[in-house]
Every structure is written in C-alpha cells, then in structure tokens.
Amino acid sequence: MNTLLLKENKQDIEKAAEILKNGGLVGLPTETVYGLAANALNGKSVAKIFEAKGRPMDNPLIVHIADFSDIEKYNLVSEIPKQAYKLADAFWPGPLTIIMKKSNIIPNEVSAGLSTVAIRFPSHPVAQRVIKASGVPLAAPSANLSGSPSPTTALHVINDLNGKIDAVIDGGVCDVGLESTVITLATEVPRVLRPGGITVEQLSSVLGKIDVDDAVVHKLKDGAVASSPGMKYKHYAPKSNVILLNCSDSEYIEYVNNRADDDVAALCCDEDIEHLEVCTYSLGRRNDYKAHAQNLFDMLRKIDDDGVAKTVYSRLPSIKGVGLAVYNRLIRAAGFEVIDLEKD
Ligand code: TXA
Ligand code: MG
Numbered sequence: 272m273n274t275l276l277l278k279e280n281k282q283d284i285e286k287a288a289e290i291l292k293n294g295g296l297v298g299l300p301t302e303t304v305y306g307l308a309a310n311a312l313n314g315k316s317v318a319k320i321f322e323a324k325g326r327p328m329d330n331p332l333i334v335h336i337a338d339f340s341d342i343e344k345y346n347l348v349s350e351i352p353k354q355a356y357k358l359a360d361a362f363w364p365g366p367l368t369i370i371m372k373k374s375n376i377i378p379n380e381v382s383a384g385l386s387t388v389a390i391r392f393p394s395h396p397v398a399q400r401v402i403k404a405s406g407v408p409l410a411a412p413s414a415n416l417s418g419s420p421s422p423t424t425a426l427h428v429i430n431d432l433n434g435k436i437d438a439v440i441d442g443g444v445c446d447v448g449l450e451s452t453v454i455t456l457a458t459e460v461p462r463v464l465r466p467g468g469i470t471v472e473q474l475s476s477v478l479g480k481i482d483v484d485d486a487v488v489h490k491l492k493d494g495a496v497a498s499s500p501g502m503k504y505k506h507y508a509p510k511s512n513v514i515l516l517n518c519s520d521s522e523y524i525e526y527v528n529n530r531a532d533d534d535v536a537a538l539c540c541d542e543d544i545e546h547l548e549v550c551t552y553s554l555g556r557r558n559d560y561k562a563h564a565q566n567l568f569d570m571l572r573k574i575d576d577d578g579v580a581k582t583v584y585s586r587l588p589s590i591k592g593v594g595l596a597v598y599n600r601l602i603r604a605a606g607f608e609v610i611d612l613e614k615d
C-alpha cells in the first residue's frame with residue numbers, strides 16, 4: 272500500500288475524510304500525539320488498526336469526537352454521568368479521555384470486550400476538522416508500532432507505519448507530546464488510569480476526591496488484572512537499555528561520567544550537558560516539566576535512530592504536575608529499572 276502524505280489544507284482534509292468513510296486508516300495530528308484513526312462505528316475498519324500497529328486485540332481504543340454533543344448524537348454511552356459534564360466544561364477540548372459505560376453501538380473491536388468506552392474531544396484543529404468532515408467518531412490509538420514510543424511528528428508515523436496505512440496528515444509537532452490523561456467514571460470514585468497533560472491536581476480541583484490507579488507508578492503484580500489494559504504492556508521501549516537513577520544532580524553527573532567508556536548516553540536536562548562526558552539527549556531546562564513531556568518520545572526515538580548507546584541513564588522524574596506523566600512513561604521505558612543511590 273502506498274501511504275499518502277497529506278497537508279492540513281481543505282482539499283487534503285477532505286481526502287482524509289473520504290478514506291475514513293471508505294473504511295481506511297489515516298494518521299492525524301492531535302495536541303497530545305499523532306493518532307491512527309478509523310471509523311469507530313465500523314468494527315472491520317477498526318480491526319485494521321490492530322493489524323497495522325501489531326496491537327494486542329485486548330487493548331481497547333479511544334473514540335474521538337468533535338463536540339460534546341457527539342456523545343449523544345452518535346449514542347456512544349448508556350448514560351452520561353454528572354462528573355462528565357464537569358470535566359468536559361473544564362478540560363474539553365483537550366488532552367483528557369473520559370471512560371463511561373458504553374452503549375451497544377460501540378463495536379467489540381473498540382472496547383475489547385469491556386463494558387466501557389473511552390471518549391476524547393481533542394483540541395487540535397486538524398483532528399477536529401477531520402472528525403467533522405468524516406461525519407463519524409474516530410477510534411484512534413497512538414500512531415506508532417505497538418511497543419515503540421508514541422509519535423509526536425508525521426515523520427515518526429511514517430517511520431513506523433509507511434506502507435501499512437492509507438495516509439498521514441502532517442500537522443507539525445504535537446504540543447503536549449505525551450498521550451492524554453485517562454480517567455474512568457465507571458468506578459465509584461473517579462480513577463486516573465493514565466496521567467497526561469491534564470494533571471491529577473487539576474482533576475481533583477474539579478471533582479474533589481479522585482483515586483490514582485496503582486499501575487500509574489508501580490509495576491503490576493504478576494497475575495493482577497489491569498484497570499486499563501494498556502498498563503500491562505512494556506510500553507515506550509527504546510532498543511537501548513534505559514536505567515533510572517534516584518539521586519541528586521551532582522550524583523547523576525558523577526555516576527554517568529564514571530561509566531563514560533561503556534557505550535553510555537544520558538537522557539538529561541540542558542543544565543547537565545556541559546558537565547557530562549557522554550553523548551547527551553536533553554529533555555529541556557531542569558524545571559520545565561512541560562518541555563520534558565514534549566521532548567521525551569522524540570528523544571527516545573533519537574536514541575534508537577543514532578543506535579550508539581547500549582545503556583541510557585536518566586534521573587527519576589518528579590511526580591508533581593505533568594511530571595507524573597513523564598514519570599509514568601519513563602519508568603515503563605526503563606522496564607521499571609531504578610537504581611537508588613540515595614539509599615547508599
Ligand atoms: O492522547 C491520546 O490519548 C492518544 C491520541 C491519539 O488521542 N491516543 C492514545 O491511545 O494514546 P492509545 O490507544 O495509545 O492509549 C489508550 C489507552 C490504553 O492504555 C487503553 O488500554 C486505555 O486507554 N483504554 C481505552 N479504553 C479503555 C477502557 N474502556 N477502559 C480502560 N482503559 C481503556
Ligand atoms: Mg499508545
């Protein structure tokens with residue numbers, strides 16, 4: 272299959288919509304990461320997403336809409352909980368996914384056999400225009416090969432999926448850089464299943480008491496059932512071995528420089544670069560967590576593309592604000608491998 276590279280003009284958006292209406296797959300920009308979209312109401316089209324990505328069939332997809340009223344218009348859920356209105360008022364359109372009880376219209380391929388469905392109203396104008404032009408809600412996971420870092424540019428999508436999907440729309444670099452925050456309203460107390468651009472602090476300022484799923488920062492215990500199936504897979508894994516260090520800034524520099532001979536690289540901050548004697552990949556200024564989120568996946572991909580580092584050392588990120596989302600992705604990229612220098 273020849274993958275078309277489309278632009279964000281009217282003609283190309285219509286072309287993308289046409290492909291989607293005809294059951295095809297289109298990679299498109301959102302404010303979080305690029306998504307791989309198909310008509311969410313057509314199980315056969317949705318099944319192609321799993322094939323192209325090599326995604327396990329038991330991992331459900333997010334349904335993307337272009338207005339809150341689409342939930343009722345397409346009859347996506349069995350009931351809209353009160354908290355959903357509050358969350359939508361505060362954070363939609365934007366990087367928040369809300370899980371609710373699904374209606375019968377949702378194909379099994381989307382919900383992977385669960386009784387719930389995840390819904391998101393993205394703020395990216397291109398995503399909104401494509402959803403509106405295709406006249407259907409769009410099921411879209413991140414547009415990467417399953418297991419590799421999510422794509423934050425059209426080139427990342429091409430690198431992973433060229434020849435496997437019908438088209439990609441180039442909408443530049445994604446603003447947030449990490450996937451949306453996922454919260455479920457299908458539990459008694461709303462529960463964050465995946466941290467993202469909307470922080471836990473922001474969510475609880477609107478909802479009051481919320482829970483944060485254990486799997487956000489901890490490895491699932493063997494045999495435990497994941498509230499969000501995506502949590503159980505080793506995600507975002509670069510080919511190099513990523514190891515996280517729990518230590519001070521100076522300990523980090525010393526630890527890494529002591530290993531400078533051994534095909535080592537540092538996933539670090541701008542301020543570290545002049546002190547490090549190894550190849551560096553910077554996430555941005557030390558306290559700029561938003562920049563860390565935006566750059567993380569791009570840097571993980573660069574490390575792979577350069578192919579020089581066998582081991583990559585990074586510091587354990589802060590869990591404050593959007594730092595929690597960076598922590599959640601990085602600890603998975605590291606396969607939960609953390610060396611605690613503070614303990615010594
Ligand atoms: O920012 C995003 O959310 C991007 C863009 C394209 O919108 N999409 C994305 O989709 O990250 P994906 O498929 O890569 O991640 C969706 C996550 C998975 O961890 C999945 O298990 C979880 O949401 N999920 C989806 N539906 C669910 C449900 N009904 N119950 C629990 N978890 C669900
Ligand atoms: Mg994904």
